[in-house]
Amino acid sequence: MDRKVYFDHAATTPTNPKVLSEMLPYFTGNFGNPSSVYEIARSNKKDIEMAREKVSKVIGAQVNEIYFTAGGTESDNWAIKGIAEAYKNKGNHIITSAIEHHAILHTCEYLEKNGCEVTYLPVDEDGKVSVKDLKEAIRPSTILISIMFANNEVGTIQPIKEIGKIAKENNIIFHTDAVQAVGHVSINVEEMNIDMLSLSGHKIYGPKGIGALYIRKGVKIRSYIHGGAQERKRRGGTENVPGIIGLSEAIERIDANMEVEGKKLINLREKLIEGVFEKIPYVKINGHREERLPGNINFSFSFIEGESLLISLDMYGIAASSGSACTSGSLDPSHVLLAIGLPHEIAHGSLRISLGESNTEEDVDYLLEVLPKVVSRLRDMSPLYEDFMKNKNN
């Protein structure tokens, strides 16, 4: 098969050629260290501040509230640990959700070993956090609420504005991991009362290895990368200038195209969902039916396992992902799919399709041609399907 179709944009995206061309001069000609005094360096310092401004505008922040990091994971780590340490005299309680990215969950688990208490809010079957649960979880010792903007696996968008309001009313810092949401959903940190926000370059057609943390003015935070005075003395190290330029170009570009691109993705998504339900029995959709990322679809196919489904699709040149245990290297299927209440065997049979800029109607048609074949082949091999059909016919 010569055809190659990429349906894993939630994992990463290709760097847009225009973004790349904006970055390239900073590798060679404009290579100067921004902290130096001479001309080629001074212009880099200015360019970084322009980039910071571009990033800040997209989320409605002030320019000096944006801090560049090495990516979403660093931003999440910094936000959670930095607040836990800076506010330890006020309290030691953190509220997050059961479906966060591991960059949040594993950081919280680390803090639990070091004296913090963490509440992991459950989610409903659509993957949504309940505002009522959040209110009830708040204690006098709560110093931080961290709830992701949109989920990477099932695409569900959280009621961020309501959460922000509750956090503000209770004088608790509110962080959101918006790595999946930026560029796909309108974000305004002022209107939504967001105090901290993590974002990443490579999910929005920018380069890997660059991200940012928005920290509202007035929020105290500990720093961990000690060194030079870069990033307002909060994160040392010579700036990743090409990366910073790439991130700013990418975020500005994706934000400008958001409405048009979102409509396109929703059309493709709905076409795919409709086609799958028409052609394949015993399938369900995971995540909220409407309040989800435009490009995200998450199916569970009964009686088959996700990794063998992915390898089968790969044989046809189709790249996608799954929440099955076999693809994660652990014994359990995805924590997100378990948190929305799926039984293990259904969670093992999940398939995440994340659509993006390169995808066309033809890609969706091709998937709709291949998917029924591979699902049916794997079901023919499955003892679970055999048992099910025998019971059904008896």
Add this chain to the structure above:
Amino acid sequence: MYTEKVMDHFRNPRNMGEIEEASGVGTVGNAKCGDIMRIFLKIENEVVEDVKFKTFGCGAAIATSSIATEMIKGKTIQQALEITNQAVADALDGLPKEKVHCSLLAEEALHAAIWDYAQKNNITIEGLEPPKKDISHEE
């Protein structure tokens, strides 16, 4: 991640299917862990005349079931029982470390099918243990 042999058996599984009125059927694994293997045997005069499998699981689980059925076809029961999970993995030119339990599952499914045959025919096969309820990934 997988060897060409594994991919070959995944793409073109040998002996996939069912045997009606099999002499012995063994099912091991559980859906919770993400893999279930079922082996059907047709045994005549102590020889595995035919064998089929059905598997719910990852690529390695499907490939190990496929190659295991190839390895036992035409063998005597005693020879079939001597096939170890290591032999199954070796025949596939190796498995990734986290997939070794799949080869163990193949060995167990085979033993469970032979056990079922022995039960049905009221015979005792030396060294054959009743099938384990659950195959742990830790082994």
